[in-house]
Amino acid sequence: MTYQPDTAKTKELIRQLVSIPSPSGFTDDVISFVEDYLKPSNAEMRRNRKGGLIVTLPGENPDKHRMLTAHVDTLGAMVKEVKSNGRLRLDLIGGYHFNSIEGEYCTIHTASGETFTGTILMHQTSVHVYRNAGTADRNQVNMEVRIDAKAKNADDVRALGIEVGDFVSLDPRVELCDNGFIKSRHLDDKASVAILLQLIGEIQAEKITLPYTTHFLISNNEEIGYGGNSNIPPETVEYLAVDMGAMGDGQSTDEFTVSICVKDASGPYHLGLRNALVQLSKEHSIPYQLDIYPYYGSDASAAIKAGHDIVHGLIGPGIDSSHAFERTHEDSLKCTLQLLYHYVQSNMVEI
Structure with missing residues (x-):
């Protein structure tokens, strides 16, 4: 029988997650939110030195481990320059373009903890x-930030406590539509984080015994390339990144199925794991699409590049307009969560 997740719960988790500012390098608050969310499950948790969170659920086989990851860090910016006209020049965090944020509301986070809004x-x-x-x-x-404060020159800006190096987060503008669509910035990858949190909670609540000890890394440096390249236990055999599926011309990914990535800019993903994920989808009647993302890298590919001897894969919900005005549908969230639910209870790929 195919597991039927509560997508209303998933969407509410997404709404809460995207509402917490967390550009790469500024993720303490959102990691704390994840910790608080998981505390009732009594799952084993620890932070790594990079500030990410590792959750471990014991399995019947402690000698072979699985690791799943989703990243909670997002695109954002830092103050590059306090300009003489009282505005701010930005330096972008993550791979996106200035045209995708023109006219966007933002928040400047000062070193003292004060915040100022701007456009x-x-x-x-x-x-x-x-x-x-x-x-x-x-x-x-x-491009520049117009601060919502009386700041006519650089001295006025600095008197507010704003300085070079302050983080700037983008307004997510999240909207949960009545017909199942979710519109927001930062669905990459907070949609997948919400899915993993729900999965962990339900494994614990249902007292499911996993076949292998399974780690969940809530990564916080994926957008800058190295979130998942460390803290992988040596017993880990399979490493599955849960991240957005990219949509566009020539892509098969859509907003209503789970996307299984076969190749991205780092090269092909493990054929055996890909085939196992496809087989699980077929067995449980989970709609899926196979796809190639030409300008994409994941925490799984970061782990491979770091030299880890693992079987790696990548799946996720389909996201339209990635790194800009993103959108997905609850059907895609449902399919992704279903596949993960059955995956963590399945046998490993034969090596």
């Missing part, structure tokens, strides 16, 4: 002043 705009925004308002390049030189 990310072109310097040449006003069409009544700048002839090239529509054609100027959307880049670091032309």
